Amino acid sequence: MSLRSKLEDVAKMAGVSTATVSRCLNEPGKVTNKTRERVMNAVDALGYTPHFGAKALASRKTRTVGAVIPTMDNAIFARGLQAFQEALAAAGVTLLVSSSGYDAEQEADQIRVLVMRGAEGVLLIGTARLAKAYEFLARSKTPYVIAWALSDRESPCVGFDNMGAAKAMAERVLALGHRDIAMISGITAMNDRAASRVEGVRAALVQGGLDPDRLSVEEVHYAFDAAGKAFERLMVREVPPTAIICGNDVLGVGAISAAKRRGLRVPEDISITGFDDIDIAAHVEPGLTTVHVPHERMGAGAAAALLALIEGETPQATVCIETRIVERGSLGPPRVGA
Template sequence: MSDSVPQKNRATVRQIGIRDVARHAGVSTATVSRALNRPESVSAELREKIRRVIDEIGYIPDASARALSSRRTRTIGAIVPTVDNAMFAQGLQALQSFLAGKDYLLLLATNEYDLDVELKQARNLVERGIDALILRGDERHPDLRRLLDTQKIPFVNVGVYEPEKPYPSVGVDNAEAGRTLARYITGLGHRRVAVVGAHQRNNDRARARMRGVLEVLGDAGCTPRPDWQLNVNYVLDDAADAARLLLRSDDRPSAVICGNDVIAYGVMLAAIRLGVAVPAQLSVAGFDDLEWSRHLQPSLTTIHMPTNEIWVRAGRYLVDLLAGQQPLKHQKMDFSLIVRESTAPPGP
């Protein structure tokens, strides 16, 4: 095949068209069009053959023409609060890999936990012709819901499981995850428990986690007093500042439940610097089970979230929906409690 491929340069690449692909592959232009626009309609062997030809001759499909013929751009948008977050980065990488395997492009935007910014970003993505949209959580500007409904843009809420709502969701029951972690801490015998959560503005996942934690602590008769209920940004320094507020007096908690692993890292590091032994004098627990959580000394007790699978499931939901299938609207993912070295029964 390579002997018949013309020598490439900038001028010839621009002139290469779908007829060239069809000729070198020995198929019709209609077959090439189907392989590009509806890959599921041709065999895997034929798709691979056409892909090899495209790679060799340097053909670049005209996205606008493909969109006009198929009414699809094979582009899915995603809006997340920030990419300065290991969980989002990890999940988006898994989503990107899945979508690439389905011949879809991922367009990413961030909203900084601001619903007005999210609305603006969604409009930008819709203007660029996305076929569907992935959104984090279910905290929305009402105009965004109207926009997606008017434009007939399918979407899915990722990171939450809310079967009582009409909007598709893929994620865990965050409140139950909070209850699970708090039951473990109180089961160790802790009653002097503080919580350091992530800021909850436009963050329904953080609110649900802390709601679950506080429910169990309340049932155990140890609701944290107001100065033991703190919310901080998702950064080590802010978490360390919160820990210093909690630990610099003799009247301190015996355990701290944190809204995520990064906050827990900050609390643990501050405790160690203050001479408070973890877990002999202070138990610390988090959420998410980031990679570093098992490598710290002591390693961190946490709730494991199936991050990659959640994002891939969200992508698959939209791909299946766009293919005319009827995927399950609400998909509940399992979390698990990972007990490590940072927690122990309260000391004497």
């Protein structure tokens, strides 16, 4: 690290003790106006920046929390995280973010890293993760809250009912008369959100008297082109679907794009739905019918819960954020005779 001035330098320059400088910076009220001024002058004359590590070590607090999200690639987590961080900032708490690339092993590592860097609590996405990650959290007594999903763990969660929302969407699709339904899903292994959404669709089929095993599910990672390829695979099946329920909006947009490339009209020839309601969903043609998730509310709620937990309080165990379907045009009735 570079040469930096330390508390002692400031103290010397201002002609006071290090304790006084520390007080100036942390509890300005406990110091005379006159000395405070002297100290502050020294502080910015020297460009003094406190050494975070030393501070954390001495005070044994960091005012920092961490979050491990699956990816920063697409906008899925951006809005919620933004709200999370704003709520934290309002409480004077810094957020450290890292991403796991949807890899459980990496996620466990990242949690360790965040805690080692002083995270006093962490935000986790969904419930599916390595046992050792949970063990580490327990052993290090690190508070955590789970978001983007509901959880039955002892630690609180602020999320939404992935299965219920997906089921509702599937019911809507069924109600329009679709019987040949397929799904393009994210990889469900170690991803409870993706898995729940598939499960929700299956539940709707069962409820509608259809065989859930006939649902073709293409599992791909969340990317436009992967969705496009999955779409191609689905459309060359013996009985091509008349509606494709996508696990999220990235997949939905990718599917719409692939449909158009194939010369199919949406929704006349094929209906497509998404999940999340990210910005782009409203900006494709036709607009993507999707599940709107109030990410801002979730992020803010998660922050409140985590902050409470850190303060030793016991926040509500489960906060369920309501989702709703937004109709935009990519979902319609099947072609008659299809």
